[in-house]
Amino acid sequence: MALTQTQLADAVAERAGISRTEAKNVLTALEDVVLDEIGNAEKVKIGNLVQLTVRLKPATKARQGRNPATGEEITIAAKPASVDVRARALAKTKAALPSVQKAKKRLAA
Helix, strand or coil, X not given: CCCCHHHHHXXXXXXXXXXXXXXXXXXXXXXXHHHHXXXXXXXXXXXXXXXXXXXXXXXXXXXXXXXXCCCCEEEECCECCEEEEEEEECHHHHHCCCCHHHHHHHHHC
16 A cells, blocks of 8 residues: 555654654645756756656657557557656665565565
8 A cells, every 4th residue: 555645744753753744844845846846847856765857758750550459550640749757766765675575475465
C-alpha cells in the first residue's frame, strides 16, 4: 500500500519532533516550491532522493507502421511537440532499495 499524504506528514512530524500541522505545512510548502520551479522549466533536486527535470519532446511526423496482431500496414499519426517531467532516483534512493527476495515478497502480497 502506498504511503498517503497524512501518513507521510505523521512520519515527518515524528522524526523531526514537530507537530503534525507543522509537518503538513512543510510538505505543502515543498510542493509549492517544486511546482513553481518545474513551471519555470528548472531542474529540481529534492534532497539526495530524486531529481526532477523538465524535458522537451520534439514533434514526430506521421509514419507507416504495422499492426503487430494482424500484420496490416497502418499509418501512425503525427504527434505535436510536448513538455514532460522526468524523475531520476539518486544514490541514496537506490541504496535504500530492498533485496530481490524482499521485494518479491512485498510486491507479491
